[in-house]
Amino acid sequence: xxxxxxxxxxxxxxxxxxxxxxxxxxxxxxxxxxxxxxxxxxxxxxxxxxxxxxxxxxxxxxxxxxxxxxxxxxxxxxxxxxxxxxxxxxxxxxxxxxxxxxxxxxxxxxxxxxxxxxxxxxxxxxxxxxxxxxxxxxxxxxxxxxxxxxxxxxxxxxxxxxxxxxxxxxxxxxxxxxxxxxxxxxxxxxxxxxxxxxxxxxxxxxxxxxxxxxxxxxxxxxxxxxxxxxxxxxxxxxxxxxxxxxxxxxxxxxxxxxxxxxxxxxxxxxxxxxxxxxxxxxxxxxxxxxxxxxxxxx
Amino acid sequence: xxxxxxxxxxxxxxxxxxxxxxxxxxxxxxxxxxxxxxxxxxxxxxxxxxxxxxxxxxxxxxxxxxxxxxxxxxxxxxxxxxxxxxxxxxxxxxxxxxxxxxxxxxxxxxxxxxxxxxxxxxxxxxxxxxxxxxxxxxxxxxxxxxxxxxxxxxxxxxxxxxxxxxxxxxxxxxxxxxxxxxxxxxxxxxxxxxxxxxxxxxxxxxxxxxxxxxxxxxxxxxxxxxxxxxxxxxxxxxxxxxxxxxxxxxxxxxxxxxxxxxxxxxxxxxxxxxxxxxxxxxxxxxxxxxxxxxxxxxxxxxxxxxxxxxxxxxxxxxxxxxxxxxxxxxxxxxxxxxxxxxxxxxxxxxxxxxxxxxxxxxxxxxxxxxxxxxxxxxxxxxxxxxxxxxxxxxxxxxxxxxxxxxxxxxxxxxxxxxxxxxxxxxxxxxxxxxxxxxxxxxxxxxxxxxxxxxxxxxxxxxxxxxxxxxxxxxxxxxxxxxxxxxxxxxxxx
Numbered sequence: 206x207x208x209x210x211x212x213x214x215x216x217x218x219x220x221x222x223x224x225x226x227x228x229x230x231x232x233x234x235x236x237x238x239x240x241x242x243x244x245x246x247x248x249x250x251x252x253x254x255x256x257x258x259x260x261x262x263x264x265x266x267x268x269x270x271x272x273x274x275x276x277x278x279x280x281x282x283x284x285x286x287x288x289x290x291x292x293x294x295x296x297x298x299x300x301x302x303x304x305x306x307x308x309x310x311x312x313x314x315x316x317x318x319x320x321x322x323x324x325x326x327x328x329x330x331x332x333x334x335x336x337x338x339x340x341x342x343x344x345x346x347x348x349x350x351x352x353x354x355x356x357x358x359x360x361x362x363x364x365x366x367x368x369x370x371x372x373x374x375x376x377x378x379x380x381x382x383x384x385x386x387x388x389x390x391x392x393x394x395x396x397x398x399x400x401x402x403x404x405x406x407x408x409x410x411x412x413x414x415x416x417x418x419x420x421x422x423x424x425x426x427x428x429x430x431x432x433x434x435x436x437x438x439x440x441x442x443x444x445x446x447x448x449x450x451x452x453x454x455x456x457x458x459x460x461x462x463x464x465x466x467x468x469x470x471x472x473x474x475x476x477x478x479x480x481x482x483x484x485x486x487x488x489x490x491x492x493x494x495x496x497x498x499x500x501x502x503x
Numbered sequence: 504x505x506x507x508x509x510x511x512x513x514x515x516x517x518x519x520x521x522x523x524x525x526x527x528x529x530x531x532x533x534x535x536x537x538x539x540x541x542x543x544x545x546x547x548x549x550x551x552x553x554x555x556x557x558x559x560x561x562x563x564x565x566x567x568x569x570x571x572x573x574x575x576x577x578x579x580x581x582x583x584x585x586x587x588x589x590x591x592x593x594x595x596x597x598x599x600x601x602x603x604x605x606x607x608x609x610x611x612x613x614x615x616x617x618x619x620x621x622x623x624x625x626x627x628x629x630x631x632x633x634x635x636x637x638x639x640x641x642x643x644x645x646x647x648x649x650x651x652x653x654x655x656x657x658x659x660x661x662x663x664x665x666x667x668x669x670x671x672x673x674x675x676x677x678x679x680x681x682x683x684x685x686x687x688x689x690x691x692x693x694x695x696x697x698x699x700x701x702x703x704x705x706x707x708x709x710x711x712x713x714x715x716x717x718x719x720x721x722x723x724x725x726x727x728x729x730x731x732x733x734x735x736x737x738x739x740x741x742x743x744x745x746x747x748x749x750x751x752x753x754x755x756x757x758x759x760x761x762x763x764x765x766x767x768x769x770x771x772x773x774x775x776x777x778x779x780x781x782x783x784x785x786x787x788x789x790x791x792x793x794x795x796x797x798x799x800x801x802x803x804x805x806x807x808x809x810x811x812x813x814x815x816x817x818x819x820x821x822x823x824x825x826x827x828x829x830x831x832x833x834x835x836x837x838x839x840x841x842x843x844x845x846x847x848x849x850x851x852x853x854x855x856x857x858x859x860x861x862x863x864x865x866x867x868x869x870x871x872x873x874x875x876x877x878x879x880x881x882x883x884x885x886x887x888x889x890x891x892x893x894x895x896x897x898x899x900x901x902x903x904x905x906x907x908x909x910x911x912x913x914x915x916x917x918x919x920x921x922x923x924x925x926x927x928x929x930x931x932x933x934x935x936x937x938x939x940x941x942x943x944x945x946x947x948x949x950x951x952x953x954x955x956x957x958x959x960x961x962x963x964x965x966x967x968x969x970x971x972x973x974x975x976x977x978x979x980x981x982x983x984x985x986x987x988x989x990x991x992x993x994x995x996x
Contacts, residue, residue, distance in 0.1 A: 336784035357784035450950035
């Protein structure tokens with residue numbers, strides 16, 4: 206005979222079992238399998254036989270200039286691109302929070318880019334950036350009377366990464382705006398009214414009351430966007446194919462090439478794991494920041 | 504009240520609709536090829552996979568024929584760049600998702616060598632021949648030997664005979680004013696370039712800003728001498744046109760590469776020098792952009808796949824109808840003679856998946872597209888499929904409705920000359936990796952990230968690393984097999 210406590214624990218276990226099995230089969234097992242692959246050589250182009258190679262794949266990654274170049278490009282997109290999305294998103298959220306009557310119309314209009322599939326926006330911007338037929342260079346030439354030399358956006362190593370960043374900013378700034386707007390709306394109006402009574406001006410209220418209260422939302426928003434931008438693939442695939450040269454190859458695109466073009470599965474698993482570690486470190490940093498903001502300890 | 508403007512608009516709209524309707528008519532049976540359909544299979548389903556777009560159109564053209572054979576053809580379209588990835592993934596997983604697989608022959612070593620495809624020789628040898636024999640002797644030797652066979656067995660049937668050819672604006676090259684101006688500037692006659700050095704001169708000559716005069720007309724937009732495939736993916740093939748003609752060999756018998764030799768560097772430098780006479784966004788030019796720039800009347804000459812002259816003859820999309828000449832891809836002078844080489848990148852073949860449940864029906868579908876209806880499939884502008892059989896070259900009448908008999912003859916002659924210069928893409932296992940490594944470095948040199956020498960040194964190092972990683976001995980044995988095929992078609996001695 207079992208006590209009721211044991212029975213309850215057994216029942217709890219059986220209730221949790223389906224979710225546990227699902228988690229193990231679709232998340233934990235693939236993760237462990239990938240980790241195993243990272244220490245193996247599996248060249249599917251030649252043979253399905255897997256051989257243990259220790260840390261060779263990781264050593265190769267650290268000596269692979271193409272990997273480092275892709276990581277550099279990714280970090281530029283993450284740091285500069287997400288910073289721009291944050292600033293623009295905040296500005297738009299503040300402006301929207303000031304509007305009362307037509308806010309819904311503006312909100313829907315501004316949210317449209319988020320609703321478009323990245324593949325569609327990639328094609329859209331490929332046309333926009335086209336030097337011969339694209340509207341962007343047409344406008345630059347028309348407005349400047351031909352005085353300004355419109356750059357070949359996607360074909361110049363100096364502008365190609367920028368075009369990917371601009372497209373990403375166009376698509377995801379509204380997401381940041383939405384988060385910030387929700388944060389602004391959740392600030393109790395009594396706080397700002399009290400500050401006004403005490404003689405605080407608009408900027409005092411913004412910097413000393415609203416921004417500190419928005420910090421938890423900012424941390425979560427930045428974390429989501431940083432992790433998402435770190436995986437940038439579709440825009441690179443559609444807009445530049447990683448070129449010109451290697452100027453827009455991101456770490457996700459390079460991983461895709463190794464995995465699904467070269468079928469070099471061991472090396473792919475190793476660089477995927479390096480990315481995972483980087484993302485975990487970044488996420489940990491944001492979570493520490495989050496706890497500090499909330500007044501807890503890391 | 505008579506309104507001439509409205510009448511004009513109506514007439515113009517009718518003309519546009521009529522011309523596009525004429526140009527868009529699906530082909531019907533020409534009756535040139537003798538064949539019989541397979542016996543009725545009683546309603547089996549054959550799943551065909553291929554790159555999305557116009558090259559799958561033949562399965563729609565001939566759906567009544569498939570129905571007559573009791574075959575329901577289901578099409579799975581995958582993006583052009585993802586064919587290898589999708590097929591390889593399904594093959595490795597053993598999913599049995601596809602019966603007829605359309606792929607680029609670069610991967611025949613990988614797919615046939617790993618046992619993913621059924622050998623077709625038994626089907627080909629069956630009786631009656633009118634049903635089963637795809638007349639392989641009719642397939643031009645480079646495609647038959649390099650695209651269809653692996654380890655002395657037939658694994659695939661060609662459906663698209665890709666080879667690069669030079670196209671040029673015949674009207675400009677024949678214009679008296681332009682000819683005189685060229686003669687005065689360069690001291691020689693204006694003609695389609697024979698060598699890559701001439702290519703640079705002609706490209707320079709025709710590159711003009713908006714407002715300048717071209718063939719007696721004032722340009723409203725800049726005009727360029729040429730353009731290249733500058734986008735990552737196939738820029739290596741435009742480079743190899745030059746390198747192969749300059750005597751560069753990809754690998755010797757021991758897989759040692761010549762890809763960073765002085766001749767190779769000179770070839771790449773020529774390609775880099777060409778970019779100054781190309782549109783400013785040439786480094787983002789893929790197949791579509793390169794084709795559109797040419798048929799949109801923006802370029803004097805271009806090297807492109809052989810379907811582009813067909814597109815240039817289609818008034819619904821082309822601004823240069825009847826103005827296109829086709830010629831041999833230029834070459835470098837080696838040992839006092841111009842050595843021409845035309846790369847044969849992409850191309851399409853169909854094979855039968857080894858794990859298919861309906862091998863006979865799948866073969867009948869493949870044979871119907873690859874042989875029975877092939878002349879119809881390659882002579883329409885509704886596909887991007889290019890000639891690959893002797894039957895195609897000897898029947899210019901099939902192409903006449905599209906481009907006129909004279910132009911059709913010139914087109915097929917140009918194509919035949921290009922095929923005689925044909926230089927195959929790598930097709931040993933690992934081809935995708937070798938191509939990508941070279942393509943990346945070519946693209947870096949074109950973008951000015953590195954010099955031609957640095958780029959090719961890096962490509963050679965990458966090739967050696969790939970060979971070592973895949974197993975040098977294995978790769979050497981694969982490469983020697985490939986060399987046998989090269990010898991069989993006379994590419995090397």
